[in-house]
Amino acid sequence: MRTRRIILTAVTLVLGIVGLAPMIVMFARSLMGDGGFSLEGYRKLLTTERSWQLLGNSLELALLTALLSTLVGLPLGLLLGKTDLPLRRVFVMLFTLPLVIPPYIIAVSWANVLGPQGLAAGLWGEPTARVIGGLLFGLPGCVLVLVSTFMPAILLATLTFVRTVNPGLEEAARLSARPLRVLWDITMPLIRPGVLLAATLVFLLALGELGVPMFLRYNVFPVESFAQFSAFYNFGAATAAAVPLAVLTFVVLGVEWFVLREKSQALRPVPAGGATMVVQLGRRCVCLFGLVSVLCALVVVAPMLSLLVQAGSLGAYLRALHAVRDSLLHSLLLAAIGATGLTVLGFFVGYLIHTRALPIWRAVDAGTVLLFALPSTVIGMGLIVLWNRPSTNFIYATPLMILLGYLAQYTALTGRVTVAGLALVPPSMEEAAASAGAGWIRRLGLIVLPLLKHALLSGWLIAYIFCLRDTGISMLVYPPGYDTLAVRIFTLMANGAPDLIAAACVLMIATTVLPLVGVALVVRTQGRRPWQ
């Protein structure tokens, strides 16, 4: 017990140093001016019209993205999760694709379709393309790109939560009502807290998005914060612009926690081979299949195809590979190391949350979620403020900064996967080992870890994908000469040839999709509980 307490306390401390300390130091730094305490940064922030406009833009973008993502993702999730629509798995995989690649790549692909030199210009002529291009480079374009990027989060949440509804509740209703009514009156209210949670997450992700608004030239707080730091090196203004995002994230998560906690009633782990209600679409099947196919073609296939068309020849891919080779290697290496660190940290964090072994487990849980929801610019700024000093230059001037950023932002992912995996392992497994005289380390090594190996592997792959697609943190903290692929493509966009950029984007997608295939294979075997 003592060993367990010591190790879990140490893990909590690591999380505090990696995640919490940068936030505290950054907040403190935002209160400093020339030579002492100063609220000048905040005074400027609160008194300039531009700040309020930025806040309005940020909120507008986040709200519209969350709302539209939910309006599309929820019905789509119900359609793919609760009906007999053909090719459901294929659709889920295709719709999920934009979620695993950096959002700005989706923006690039949309620019290839709707931009001034895009496919639309060729089809409809320049005047029409100019109007469409005007819409793309602004709020409508940002919303379009972010909805197609984050809608899969709502879709996946809906799919997950409909599978956790106790089938008995739906069957009881089926005895007196038609399937659609059961779906509306029973299933929907039961999954509402989960879907609202996902919508909140989408709101926060859109609020903190940097790459898309920057590429589509729509001014929001993360862009302002980044510009103040990288263009003007005005640290006070940059941190002051980051703090409102942190506060907003904290408030939204707080409200969500108070409103939605304990509301996931009647939800249970997915049963092994358990049957849930499936709505037979009958004659509507063809029509709905057509609608989903068109949506998939518009939102996923068309932008991806546009990149392939733009890249054109093999020569472009070879030039792209030559241009981004080092960055690609950095990305693969950092993602692999980052995912491994995240799996280890996430395992202990997940174990702590699941077993509630320390009284601080709830704070750890909330802390990791808060860090995940925080805009990456906020985390990046915090890391710079904390580590940019002579005594810690051995960290600041190295790729360790990127790894620290990954650990700070993405531990919630691997932690959650561990919690979900542990929920499927009966507590009696570890208890039996304890009663046989095994100490905690031995129990972990010989019982818990082997039973969790599929969950941990899934967690590793998910973390790997998120590290690979990360743009915000890497862009802020990468040391000279050690940029990642996502950062390299972003910088190429300033002066690179369109076919080179498109080919680099295709390479980025390929490096992300390959591990995704691995995830899909692991998830398929996850249905079987390891001890059975």
Place this chain on the structure above:
Amino acid sequence: MAIIAFNSVSKAYQGKTVLHDFSLVVESGQRVVILGPSGCGKTTVLRLLAGFIAPDIGTISIDGRVAAVTGKILQSPEKRHLSMVFQDLALWPHLTVEGNLEFGLKAQGLPRSQRVQRITAMLRMVEMDAYRRARPAELSGGQQQRIALARALVLQPKALLMDEPLSNLDEELSQHLRGELLRLHARLGFTLIYVTHDRAEASDIATNIVCMRHGRIERSVPIEEFKIGQRP
């Protein structure tokens, strides 16, 4: 008059047959208890009857109409006018007691005044009128049991199906609720098909007993005959 008829029904899950050549006729107003150990196929009988699954072979008729035939469900669950009390009760946690009772009545298209009347009468019958605004989670196990029963009976079903509804209760409460069930049956005269593995429970409730083992009917007898067979 036969209200339910199983004719040579068989059902298999993943290649394993759980019900073999099952035939049964239930007359209106009877209290039929299907008795057998876990895994003998008794819950499958209820799920077939409710319309959640189709028989692989055989025919199921309800009130003289064929409801399911080899591999096909001809009458969907909501058109069979049957009610069920589930083992875990399956009370909808997001609805109040009143909402739980009202759901099926709304689906039947009953006007509000009639719905309120039926709900009030039923809640009084199970002595739960004071709890109509409560959520299931606020009720005790016995109270939840009564609400599950009320929710099933308020629809005035052709037959009430019960899947080991008392298995999670202590013996005293279980006996009390059995008494209440018989009282309600005497008053409303519904047809009851009750599944249990408990012989005492079966003896208390049944007018007819169907004993099952390994997916087959071992014997199907009136309760008097069953009790004679039980004497030492």
